[in-house]
Amino acid sequence: MRNVTLENVTDIVLGSLGKHQPIAARQREIMESLIQHLHGFCKDVDLTHDEFLYACDYLARAGQLCSDKRQEFILLADILGVEVLVDMLSNPISGKETASTVLGPFFRENAPVMPKGASTVQKAFEGQETVYVEGYVRDTKGQPIQGAILDIWEDAPNGLYENHDPDQPDYNLRGRFETDETGHYAFRALRPVPYPIPDDATAGELIRAMGHHTMRPGHIHVMINREGYRPLISQIYDSNSDYLDDDSVFAVKEDLVGKFERAGEGADTDLVLRFDFTLPEQAQMMAAE
Ligand code: BEZ
Ligand code: FE
Numbered sequence: 001m002r003n004v005t006l007e008n009v010t011d012i013v014l015g016s017l018g019k020h021q022p023i024a025a026r027q028r029e030i031m032e033s034l035i036q037h038l039h040g041f042c043k044d045v046d047l048t049h050d051e052f053l054y055a056c057d058y059l060a061r062a063g064q065l066c067s068d069k070r071q072e073f074i075l076l077a078d079i080l081g082v083e084v085l086v087d088m089l090s091n092p093i094s095g096k097e098t099a100s101t102v103l104g105p106f107f108r109e110n111a112p113v114m115p116k117g118a119s120t121v122q123k124a125f126e127g128q129e130t131v132y133v134e135g136y137v138r139d140t141k142g143q144p145i146q147g148a149i150l151d152i153w154e155d156a157p158n159g160l161y162e163n164h165d166p167d168q169p170d171y172n173l174r175g176r177f178e179t180d181e182t183g184h185y186a187f188r189a190l191r192p193v194p195y196p197i198p199d200d201a202t203a204g205e206l207i208r209a210m211g212h213h214t215m216r217p218g219h220i221h222v223m224i225n226r227e228g229y230r231p232l233i234s235q236i237y238d239s240n241s242d243y244l245d246d247d248s249v250f251a252v253k254e255d256l257v258g259k260f261e262r263a264g265e266g267a268d269t270d271l272v273l274r275f276d277f278t279l280p281e282q283a284q285m286m287a288a289e
Pocket of ligand 1: 103105198
């Protein structure tokens with residue numbers, strides 16, 4: 001096709017799919033929709049060539065920021081509400097299980113494995129409030145799930161995750177905990193504080209382009225894995241925190257808001273948080289799909 005025009009360019013590109021080598025049905029579905037939406041977007045906003053070059057340079061700069069300590073593209077997806085959308089599409093809720101939410105860019109694999117009740121705190125911060133977090137992991141029939149691994153991570157009272165803060169010990173405020181035969185888990189940690197998502201580079205440019213702010217409400221991340229059950233990636237939000245109703249990455253869900261209460265006399269932490277999780281069985285998931 002030599003005579004490409006504004007009218008036929010989208011159809012010509014769509015027609016190239018699978019023309020010279022076979023492509024899988026799912027790949028075709030994704031590529032067709034991507035091409036249609038991208039072309040539609042450019043036409044909708046009448047994109048100029050200068051704006052196109054700016055976008056190419058922007059993506060190149062975002063890519064250059066990525067390393068094993070920083071994942072800029074997840075951050076950009078979060079700012080646009082894309083990660084929370086994809087998570088809800090991937091993990092439909094039937095009503096019984098604990099809601100999932102965004103993973104975010106700060107998860108690190110291989111956090112230290114700790115005994116039940118241990119503390120993730122390796123460094124003290126002035127004004128910090130300690131919290132004992134405990135609860136049960138159960139299936140949708142209310143039966144305990146033994147041997148589930150909870151991966152926990154949170155920011156420090158200075159608003160920074162340890163991998164973005166050279167002054168924190170490696171894996172500070174991170175840990176992995178296993179449920180016992182009653183499904184019970186427990187760990188000690190710090191009350192999480194609201195923090196700004198990184199806005200020093202391309203993420204900041206995007207936030208400013210949206211006229212939005214950078215703050216997230218205080219939360220503790222949790223990822224739960226147990227063979228036979230749907231893995232859960234979620235967060236527990238502090239009911240007292242600011243920004244619950246105006247999260248910069250749109251990830252708050254009512255059911256994930258927990259109450260940090262004053263600990264009783266003789267307790268070794270300032271606060272206590274009780275939070276239970278429900279995981280759907282893997283077989284149940286497949287039946288629902
Ligand atoms: C987080 O909760 O760690 C997070 C999520 C999305 C973007 C930035 C941070
Ligand atoms: Fe976070």
